[in-house]
C-alpha cells in the first residue's frame with residue numbers, strides 16, 4: 001500500500017491551511033500515486049488565539065450521517081473522492097460542549113467517512129526548556145481505542161502525545177492493527193529528544209508499520225509567543241527501520257507498506273504470544 005505523509009506548516013488561517021493541504025496533497029498524489037495519504041495534527045489551526053481555535057473547529061455530523069458538515073469535513077471528504085485515495089485527515093478541532101476534541105477523520109476513496117478517533121492523552125506538561133502546555137484548557141480527552149480497515153491493512157489510530165503511552169499501542173495491536181497512523185505537532189524541543197526513538201520503539205514493540213505525520217514551522221500564538229514544531233514525518237517498518245523521512249520543510253514522503261513484512265517479523269519473533277505480565 002503506497003502511503004504518503006504530507007508535512008505542513010500550518011498557521012491560524014483556516015482558508016490558508018486548507019489551500020496548503022489541498023496543494024500539497026495534489027502534488028504528492030500526482031508525483032507518487034499513493035493509496036493512503038496522511039495529514040498532521042490540527043493542521044487546520046496552529047497558533048492564534050484560543051477563540052481562533054474554536055472558530056476553526058466544527059461540529060461533526062453524527063456517525064453514519066453527513067448532514068450539517070462544515071468546511072473541514074467537506075474538504076477532507078471531497079479531497080479523498082477527487083483523488084480516489086484513502087485520506088487520514090490528521091486531526092481537526094471538533095466542537096464538544098464548551099471544549100473541543102482533537103479528532104482524526106478517515107475518509108475512503110468514495111469520500112465516505114470510515115473512522116473517527118479523538119486523542120486520548122492530552123499534553124499538559126512543562127518541557128525541560130521551560131515551555132508550558134495545557135492542552136486540557138481547550139480540549140477534552142477521547143475515550144475510545146479505534147482501528148479501521150484500509151485496503152488489506154488494519155490501521156490503529158493515535159495522535160501526537162499518545163505516542164508516549166505504550167499501552168494504547170499494545171491495545172491497537174491486540175485489536176488487529178498492522179499499521180499505526182499517528183498525526184502530530186511535536187514540539188521542536190521534545191521532538192529532537194524523543195520523536196524518532198519513540199516511533200521506532202512503538203513499531204518494534206507492536207511489530208506494526210508506523211506512519212507518523214508531523215507539522216513543521218513556527219506557529220505564533222495570540223500573545224506573540226512563537227512555538228516551533230519538529231517536522232521529520234516518517235514511515236517506519238515493523239522491524240523499526242525508518243524507510244522514508246521528511247526533513248524540516250513543507251513537503252511529503254512516500255513508502256510502500258507490505259503485509260509480508262509484518263508477517264515475517266511476527267512469525268520470527270512472536271512477542272505477543274510470549275507476553276507473561278498483565279495486559
Ligand SMILES: O=C(O)CNC(=O)[C@H](CS)NC(=O)CCC(=O)C(=O)O
Pocket residue numbers: 041042045046053123133134135160161164185186187190191
Ligand atoms: O494544541 C493544538 O492546537 C494542537 N495540538 C498540539 O499541538 C498538541 C497539544 S499542545 N501537541 C502535542 O501533543 C505535542 C506532544 C509533544 O511534543 C511531546 O509529546 O513531546
